[in-house]
Amino acid sequence: MIKPDDSSLTAEQYTTVRNSVIDLLNKSDAWGRLPTPIDDVMAAAKLKLAPISAFDEGVIERYARKFGLAAKTLVKSAIDKVLGILDVHGNIVHIDGSVNKEKQNFLKLHETGHNELPHQRGLFRWVQDCKKMLEPDISELFEREANIFASIALFQDGHFAKVTADSPFGIKVPLAVGRKFGASAYASFREYVRRNEKACAIIVLNAPTPCNIHGFKSDVRRIDPSPEFVRRFGGLVLPETITPDSVMAKFIPATGKRMSRPNTLALEDRNKVVHEFVAEGFCTPFNVFILMHAKLTLNKTTIIMPAGFKASA
Template sequence: MIDDFTRKEIEKISHNILKESKSFDIFPTPVDKILSYSDFALDNKIDLQNIDDSFFDSFKEKLVDPSKKALMHALSKIKGFFYREEKTIYIDAELDKNLGKKNFVKLHEIGHGVLSWQNEVILALDNDETLSEEYDEQFEAEANYFASLTLFQHDRFLEECEKLSLGLGAVMEISKKFGASVHSSFRNYVLQSKNKCALLVLNHPVNKNGFVNTLTTRDLFYSKKFLEEFGELQLPDEFGFKWSFVQDFKFKKKFHENGVISLNTKEGEDLKASYHFFNNTYNSFVFFFPKGEKNRAKTKIILK
């Protein structure tokens, strides 16, 4: 957890960098411009899955276990890392296939570099676990908070949300505007929303015959107003075929905004809700909100 004082310090640093680099209100968020202002070099040509042995030598002494085996184990899993002595950020070349994730990883590594109290971190190795915005190790959580704030330009994100109708279609448009991943955009949308809404993120389990009919919970997020009105939902960790959004997944629906569902709260109340569904091949996203909940859109979205 990040305490309130540290959170405010990160907000000040992020705001100053966006302002001084003249990145506020530039869309998509100009991450490379921010990187240049921060005075770090970037190396994004490395295939971290197939690194030449000689690359390891200069990093061995930076690990608690300086063996080549330990370093290879660490590097085989990471998406990016920051090396303070060379003021260099390394990004896995494979992230070229996912611009939103690549932008977040860059800003996460910049965070390690610009948060002055992290100066003791000489080598920061980051994988999918540490890059999760729910990861709670102190320095990684701080770098993730910096990355999210900066990518979504502080209050600019909520301002854009309020222009659009309630739903995943709006968030997909916002993710393009800021240059962010859909997953990160969905999460921030719900956590910052002034509406009553919740987001269920589902894993896609597989066996040797392909995808199975059971989806498992990866994340569950609630807006503040949802929790105030209903509390948490009573949901299982695994969802079988009786759930309509699992049927959406199994019948290969990519996206829709016309789901209707009955849910139970942990207080035992029945909630009649609408839901939107999106499958990005990696995860399925189910966006819940009570029937009748809506925004008055100021901008019309046309999905292509």
């Protein structure tokens, strides 16, 4: 199932978040330092990483001995739904240490965002003091704001985009540059597309699994188009599951391979003009990433679009 939107903000909301990040990057003297100095950024925000995380199994067991198994089950259930926790009173961030270092970097900055955005920090203090819950729409907005905060901070606003712009467009570029910033492949691909001037998109799939009917299947997790892609082609519509007969299947790396060779496909723009796209894939143990970008305009009378692949107005 395609994941719900986790990063869209209005222009005003984005400006508010960006201004907070810029201020913090200035305070931490983080500009141009690679990888992005997460510890210095957190220190500038007066936050500390918990020496013993609430996600630590030993902490949960001690909690169980003190408050009982029912309390342990409740806490474990709550923690299983998140990867980071901000203690606004102690100025302490708890991070799930079971995820990789690059993911932890993003999570640290995400929780820092909850603390640094004034409207969030004040409300979180009230929520924790009064043992209340945020309304779902407010909670979702706060999560989107914190995600954008983490992205801007991790990639030092436009610095990542400037570095990647020096290289020809391709799937290896955000991977190589993202590692220098201390970012995961997932975050790097999304940042690469979001700030790119080309009509491009990143399609994120779950890792393929065996299927008795089709041979394998891979569920579409997320589709992120660039602003130029949206302007020219609208949204990108795909079936929820990719199978071997899908036009996108050829971009999934073969078993044992990390990347697929660049290949082409065609897509109509809003004016019914057909464009050639180049796409290539990269896989991790958890996801497949397909990066595509518009290359040439083709004669639309000679192209037949495959079923299940189209742009939406």
